Amino acid sequence: MDDTPQQALAQAARTRGVALSALSRMLGRNQAYLGQFVNRGTPRLLPERERRMLADFLAIDEAVLGAPAPVSEEVAVPWLAVTAAAGRGRIADERVIRTEPLPRAALRAAGIAANDASLIGVAGDSMAPTLRDGDRLLVDRAARRPGARGAIYVLRRGETVAVKRLVAHGAEVEIRSDNPLWPVERVDAAGIEVIGRARLLLRRL
Structure with missing residues (x-):
């Protein structure tokens, strides 16, 4: 002992x-x-x-x-099997396929608590040029209420998951794509489930 x-x-x-x-x-x-x-x-x-x-x-x-144990400089962030489609949506699958170490300082800078962070991939071009096919997003699962100013969120509609810019309008939510070739939708807020807000873009150059 x-x-x-x-x-x-x-x-x-x-x-x-x-x-x-x-x-x-x-x-x-x-x-x-x-x-x-x-x-x-x-x-x-x-x-x-x-x-x-x-x-x-x-x-x-x-x-x-009695000094406390040092805090690790990295956090193991879960990588979800789901790919958020920057398009029509992909079938949801939120299994954790692995974890990826990210600097704790990056999470702090993005304003995300370690327990609320997850990583997902992006597929499609509806959010271009902001998001590209193959990008990764650091998602804050604690931030699920779109505001009137709009921000990029990962959302579920039925069995599909997508990444879009959401703007709140009372009981409705406007679903926008940054690619002007894609139409703007306005739906009942109760008809979608917001998984979390995209706080950080991780792009491999």
């Missing part, structure tokens, strides 16, 4: 031959501070600055003093 931070600190201090009271003074605390931490569990956790000072002085890993 791994030592607790209190046990690790006490052992490291004994190995180094330094009293807890001296270490407490080094931290700018009263001399009973670390003794209370070791023997009474007060404070429950050492502040980051104090953990770092003690780890450096005692030549030990800060993690043994």
